[in-house]
Amino acid sequence: MIEFPKDFLWGAAISAYQTEGNNLNSDWWDFEKKAGLKDASGLACRHYEFFREDFALASLLNLRALRLSIEWSRIEPQAGQFCEKEIEHYREVVSVLRERNLEPVVTLHHFTNPLWFARLGGWQNKKSTDYFLRYVEKITLALCGQVRFWVTINEPMVYIYHSFILGFWPPQEKSFFKALQARNNLIKAHIKTYRLIQDIYQRKNLAKPLISIANSMQAFVPCSRSLKNRIAVYLREKYFNHVFLDRLKKSGALDFLGINYYTRSLVEVERWGLRNLFLDICKKNHSLLPKNSLGWDIYPEGMYSVLLGLAKYRLPVFILENGICTDDDSQRWDFIRGHLKSIYLAMQKGVKVWGYLYWSLMDNFEWDKGFTPRFGLIEVDYATYKRKPRDSAREFAAVCKTGRLDLDAE
Ligand code: IFM
Numbered sequence: 139m140i141e142f143p144k145d146f147l148w149g150a151a152i153s154a155y156q157t158e159g160n161n162l163n164s165d166w167w168d169f170e171k172k173a174g175l176k177d178a179s180g181l182a183c184r185h186y187e188f189f190r191e192d193f194a195l196a197s198l199l200n201l202r203a204l205r206l207s208i209e210w211s212r213i214e215p216q217a218g219q220f221c222e223k224e225i226e227h228y229r230e231v232v233s234v235l236r237e238r239n240l241e242p243v244v245t246l247h248h249f250t251n252p253l254w255f256a257r258l259g260g261w262q263n264k265k266s267t268d269y270f271l272r273y274v275e276k277i278t279l280a281l282c283g284q285v286r287f288w289v290t291i292n293e294p295m296v297y298i299y300h301s302f303i304l305g306f307w308p309p310q311e312k313s314f315f316k317a318l319q320a321r322n323n324l325i326k327a328h329i330k331t332y333r334l335i336q337d338i339y340q341r342k343n344l345a346k347p348l349i350s351i352a353n354s355m356q357a358f359v360p361c362s363r364s365l366k367n368r369i370a371v372y373l374r375e376k377y378f379n380h381v382f383l384d385r386l387k388k389s390g391a392l393d394f395l396g397i398n399y400y401t402r403s404l405v406e407v408e409r410w411g412l413r414n415l416f417l418d419i420c421k422k423n424h425s426l427l428p429k430n431s432l433g434w435d436i437y438p439e440g441m442y443s444v445l446l447g448l449a450k451y452r453l454p455v456f457i458l459e460n461g462i463c464t465d466d467d468s469q470r471w472d473f474i475r476g477h478l479k480s481i482y483l484a485m486q487k488g489v490k491v492w493g494y495l496y497w498s499l500m501d502n503f504e505w506d507k508g509f510t511p512r513f514g515l516i517e518v519d520y521a522t523y524k525r526k527p528r529d530s531a532r533e534f535a536a537v538c539k540t541g542r543l544d545l546d547a548e
Contacts, residue, residue, distance in 0.1 A: 139542055139543070139544050139545070139546075140478075140479070140482045140542070140543050140545060141541055141542050141543075142478075142482065142485075142537075142541040142542075142543075143541070144541060146491075146492070146493055146494070146541055147202055147203040147241060147456070147492055147493025147494070147495075148200070148201055148202050148203065148493065148494060148537070148538035148541075149196075149201045149202055149203030149204055149205065149240070149241070149243070149493065149494070149495045149496070149538075150196060150199075150201055150204060150205070150495055150496045150497070150498060150499035150515060151204075151205035151206070151243070151458060151459050151495045151496070151497050151498060151499065152185070152204075152205070152206050152207075152498050152499050152500065152502065153206065153207040153245065153248040153249070153292065153502075154206065154207045154208060154209035154212075154248065154250075155179065155182070155207075155209060155248065155249065155250045155503070156179070156182060156183075156248075156498075156502040156503045156504070156505075157182050157183045157185035157500065157502045157503070158182055158183075158184075158185050158186035158209065159179070159180065159181035159182035159183065159184050159185065159186055159187075160180075160181060160182075160186065161179065161209050161211060161212065161250065162211075163211040163212070163215040163216075163252055163253055163254075164209065164211040164250045164251065164252065164253060165211075165250060165251045165252070165253050165255070165256035165260070165308045165309070166179065166249070166250045166308060167179070167253070168253050168256075168308070169307070169308040169310075173310075173506075175506055175508065176506075176507075176508045177503070177508025177509050177510075179503045181523075182502060182503050183500055183501070183502055183503075183518050183523065184523050185500075186227075188523065188525075189231050189234065190234055191525065192499065192500065192516075192525065193234050193235055193238050193240060194238065195499075195516055195525060195527060196238070196240055196499055197238040197239065197240060198527075198535075199515065199527060199531055199532075199534065199535040199538065200535045200536075200538035200539040201240060201499075201535075201538055202239065202240065202241060202538065203240060203241040203242075203243055203287075203493060203495060204235055204240040204241070204242060204243065204499065205242075205243035205244075205245065205289070205458055205459075205495050206231070206242070206243075206244065206245065207244070207245035207246070207247075207248035207289075207292065208228055208244060208245070208246060208277055209224075209250065210246070210247065210250070210251065210252055210255075210270075210273050211250065211251070211252035211253065212224040212227075213225060213228075213273055213276060213277055214252055214272075214273050214276075215252065215254075216254055217252075217254045217255070217258070217269070218272070220273075220276055225276065225277065225280045228277065228280065228281065229280055229281065229284075232244070232281055232284045232285060233284060236284055241286070241287065242284065242285050242286075242287065243287040243288075243289060243456075243458065243495070244281065244285050244287065244288055244289065245288075245289040245290075245291075245292050245352065246270075246273075246274055246277070246288065246289070246290050246291070246331065247270070247290065247291045247292060247327075248292040249292060249293075249297055249307070249505070251308075255269055256308060256309060260309055260320075261319070261320035261323045261324060262309075262311075262316060262319050262320060262323075263323075266323045266327065267323055267326045267327045267330055270327045270331070271327070271330055271331065271334060274331050274334055274335070275334060275338070278334065278335050278338050279338060282335075282338055282339060282342060282344055282347075283342075283344070285347070286345065286347055286348055287347070287348050287349075287456075288335055288347055288348070288349045288350075289349075289350060289351060289352050289396055289458060290327070290328045290331045290332065290349065290350075290351055291324055291327070291328055291351050291352070292351075292352045292398075293352055293353070293354040293398060294321070294324045294325075294328075294351060294353075294382055295321075295353075295354060295377075295378050295381070295382065296354045297320075297324075298317050298320055298321055298324075299317075299378075301320070302316045302317035302320055303317050303417070306506065307505070307506065321381075324382075325382065325385050325386070328351060328382075328386055328391060329386065329389045329391045331349075332349050332386075332389075332391035332392075333391070335347055335349055336349070346393075347393075348393040348394055349391070349392070349393050350392055350393060350394050350395060350396035350456070351382055351383075351386065351392075351396055352396045352397075352398050352458045352459060353379075353382055353383055353395065353396060353397055353398065354378075354398045354399075354400075355379045355397055355398065355399050355444045356374075356378065356379065356399075356400070356401060356402060356403045356440070356444075357401075357402035357403070357437055357439070357440025357441075357443055357444060358370075358371045358374045358375055358378075358379075358402070358403055358405050359371075359402050359403070359404055359405065359440075360404075360405045360406075361404050361405065361406040361420045361422070361424075362406070364407070366407040366409075366410065366414075366415070367405050367406065367407055369407075369415060370405050370407045370414075370415045370416070370418070371405055373415055373416060374403075374405065374416065375447075377416070379444070379447075383395060383448075383451060387451050387453070392451075392453060393453070394453055394454045394455065394456050394492065395448055395451055395453050395454070395455045395456070396456050396458045397444070397445075397448070397455055397456070397457050397458060398457075398458055398459035398460070398497070399440065399441050399444055399457065399459075399460050399477075400434060400459075400460065400461070400462075401430075401434040401435050401436070401437055401440070402435050402437040402440045403419055404419060404420035404425060404435075405418070405419065405420065406418060406419065406420035406421070406422070428469070430462045430463050430464055430469075430473075430511075431463045431464050431465055431510075431511055431512070432463055432504075432507065432511055436462065436473055436476070438473075438476035438477045438479065438480045439480065440480075441460070441477050441480040441481060441484070442480040442481075442483055442484050445480070445481065445484035445489045445491070446484055446487060446489065448489065449488070449489065454490040454491070454492050455489060455490065455491045455492065456491070456492045456493050456495075457481065457491065457493065457494045457495060458495050459495060459497040460474075460477050460494065460495075460496060460497060461473075461496050461497035461498060461513050462474075462513065463504065463511030463512055463513045464512065465512060467528045467529055467530050468529075468530070470515075470528065470530035471529070471530040471533045471534070474496065474530065474533070474534055475533075475543065475545070478494065478537070478543055479543075479545055481494060482543075496515060496534065497513055498513045498514055498515070499514065499515055499516060500514040500515065500516040500517075500518050500525060501513060501514035501516070501517060501518040502514065502518070514528070515527060515528060515530060515531035515534060516528065516531060
């Protein structure tokens with residue numbers, strides 16, 4: 139039996155675009171139509187209408203924290219025009235969380251942008267940071283009385299990788315130069331957002347907010363100990379896992395380390411070359427590990443090594459996402475249990491972890507993979523929009539209630 143601290147924040151995460159439905163003014167809405175994706179987000183989970191019911195279920199599951207995102211394109215559907223009705227909606231969302239004793243963890247940017255912003259060049263535009271800050275100021279002023287935890291940007295390196303390296307997500311660019319430009323603007327946006335939010339709280343005499351990013355981290359495992367592979371692992375750890383944390387910590391713009399962890403990546407570099415060192419992955423399909431329904435290796439040991447690798451920052455960690463998509467719910471509970479064990483072991487080694495948020499509270503729109511991957515503690519029937527907590531949710535709820543986890547139980 140292992141036991142987590144009494145004040146450990148147990149919870150789950152969602153994002154606006156993936157759950158709300160009808161985010162008509164977003165660049166993703168436009169992209170879905172043009173790219174002819176297998177599924178379009180459409181009504182998603184209709185969470186925009188059903189958020190009260192969803193939060194009631196979250197609190198029935200003994201969760202104490204809920205991470206969600208604000209859809210910028212709702213708040214500012216046209217450049218400089220802010221929509222009071224939508225600001226009021228999110229005020230209501232956050233106050234319902236508070237009524238349910240769910241600590242809100244609010245993300246400001248989770249992959250999507252307003253279409254007008256994308257049309258102005260998005261994160262390539264020199265003024266992108268200024269545009270973002272205008273929105274941040276509005277929403278912070280509206281929510282500051284009720285929100286303590288802020289996440290500026292979700293998985294910036296994942297966003298850059300899909301949008302500017304693979305060129306798969308909007309704006310479908312494929313250029314290292316543009317990737318670098320976007321990265322620099324996102325770093326700038328975070329630092330300025332951090333200062334702005336801190337400043338607003340100070341002016342209003344509110345308790346200091348706690349601000350971070352949601353940094354996606356993978357365990358990079360070389361297939362062989364060749365020099366190419368070892369260099370590749372070093373570069374990927376530095377430029378994928380740590381670059382944002384390093385830069386933000388140096389600027390004094392992090393109060394904690396927000397971490398998302400899902401899987402490992404097997405590194406096998408075919409030939410010398412910058413692109414190969416950064417991007418080559420093993421094609422041999424020789425991993426014997428169990429996989430999620432998208433084929434990602436399930437590797438809880440990676441959670442442990444990633445957490446130990448954060449010691450140099452001397453900041454507390456908050457796990458903002460960890461989860462599995464699967465059609466076999468018993469696999470979900472095994473996944474959670476394995477990862478909680480790794481977290482516990484890392485805590486025994488001195489890593490300070492504030493909390494754990496499972497991705498995701500409910501099934502949702504998994505971007506270009508559509509609605510097929512099922513990540514939810516709660517099942518969503520997309521024909522009726524009925525919600526049904528899974529067995530794994532009940533297992534997780536028991537841990538959330540007691541903080542205790544029996545590793546020997548079947
Ligand atoms: O669904 C995504 C989420 O939007 C960001 N983190 C990873 C999840 C699973 O792929």
